Amino acid sequence: MSVQPGWYVDPADPETRRYWDGEGWLGAPIPVDATPPDGPPPPEPPPVPVAQTAPDAAATAPGWPPHTGSGPAPGHGTQPGHGTPSPHGPQPGPGPGWAPQAGPPGWSPQGAPPGWTPQGAPPGWSPQGMPPGWPGRPPEPRPHGLRLAGYGRRFVARLIDFTIVFALNALVNGWFVWRLIDEMLPYWREVFRRAFAGDTSTDNLPQIGEQAGLLQVVILLIATALWLAYEVPAMASHGQTFGKRVMRIRAVPLAADQPLGFARAFGRWTTMGLPTLLWYCAGLGLVLQLVDALSPLFDHPLRQALHDKRVQTVVVEVPASTASAPSNDDQPPGDTP
Numbered sequence: 001m002s003v004q005p006g007w008y009v010d011p012a013d014p015e016t017r018r019y020w021d022g023e024g025w026l027g028a029p030i031p032v033d034a035t036p037p038d039g040p041p042p043p044e045p046p047p048v049p050v051a052q053t054a055p056d057a058a059a060t061a062p063g064w065p066p067h068t069g070s071g072p073a074p075g076h077g078t079q080p081g082h083g084t085p086s087p088h089g090p091q092p093g094p095g096p097g098w099a100p101q102a103g104p105p106g107w108s109p110q111g112a113p114p115g116w117t118p119q120g121a122p123p124g125w126s127p128q129g130m131p132p133g134w135p136g137r138p139p140e141p142r143p144h145g146l147r148l149a150g151y152g153r154r155f156v157a158r159l160i161d162f163t164i165v166f167a168l169n170a171l172v173n174g175w176f177v178w179r180l181i182d183e184m185l186p187y188w189r190e191v192f193r194r195a196f197a198g199d200t201s202t203d204n205l206p207q208i209g210e211q212a213g214l215l216q217v218v219i220l221l222i223a224t225a226l227w228l229a230y231e232v233p234a235m236a237s238h239g240q241t242f243g244k245r246v247m248r249i250r251a252v253p254l255a256a257d258q259p260l261g262f263a264r265a266f267g268r269w270t271t272m273g274l275p276t277l278l279w280y281c282a283g284l285g286l287v288l289q290l291v292d293a294l295s296p297l298f299d300h301p302l303r304q305a306l307h308d309k310r311v312q313t314v315v316v317e318v319p320a321s322t323a324s325a326p327s328n329d330d331q332p333p334g335d336t337p
Contacts, residue, residue, distance in 0.1 A: 007036035008139035144257035146316035149249040160243030168226045176219050183209030224276045236265035248318040264311045271307035
């Protein structure tokens with residue numbers, strides 16, 4: 001997905017901000033702490049051509065090759081306007097590595113070597129318009145003018161939510177878990193006793209209770225239902241669980257900055273929540289959930305997890321209230337998408 005048009009900090013000069021039109025930089029830069037206008041900058045007036053009266057002007061015209069011959073260069077071996085030899089004799093042409101002092105943005109002399117930049121250009125300078133293959137990094141997307149949430153914040157928020165869901169399971173599922181342990185304990189106790197005694201035989205082991213399989217299914221169903229009841233309603237109305245609220249992040253649709261709604265919140269949850277039912281299948285559900293949890297690390301530029309991609313959502317930072325002090329983010333506030 002391409003970066004949306006808007007005002008961004010110029011990668012070539014972090015002290016300025018320029019307008020990105022989706023394909024390249026547009027217009028002149030403004031100071032980074034200035035409030036950008038709504039929409040693109042006004043068109044710049046065409047440059048006023050400067051009349052060149054001196055013959056020497058041809059020596060530095062765009063694309064004019066430097067004089068390297070033994071004879072006098074135009075305008076250097078003769079007196080201006082007379083065509084007679086200069087009293088100082090022929091003037092030597094420019095040496096190797098010659099380049100004009102300045103030029104219009106993106107200009108280079110005819111026949112310039114690859115990678116040539118005007119003398120005195122700032123670090124990270126690139127021709128205006130950023131052609132394909134330009135090594136500079138485009139600005140980070142800001143969906144709806146909000147910064148993308150970092151991986152650290154998302155991990156801590158999910159850890160808080162898992163802790164709450166685990167506590168709910170301890171209350172609701174506690175009795176079923178105790179019954180499951182009671183059904184399986186005689187078998188595993190005998191297995192460990194024989195292992196410590198060096199006995200590898202499996203004869204006459206106690207049988208696991210008949211209710212063990214059913215109890216496992218019931219426990220997983222309750223755990224899945226508790227997670228759904230905790231997360232889906234909160235995400236549908238506010239885009240935030242308790243963990244996301246603590247870490248000041250929320251999920252929003254890519255199309256518009258609005259509540260997710262139940263359908264999108266439920267679809268987002270099923271990708272990471274329903275695999276809980278597959279824990280019974282040799283831990284397959286845990287593997288699927290781990291892949292989903294790590295997927296934002298490999299998604300660029302929007303850092304979407306698999307459950308985000310399914311319903312086209314993105315996780316962003318919640319901006320501080322206008323009454324609070326300005327934050328110390330690496331990019332100043334006031335950016336627009």
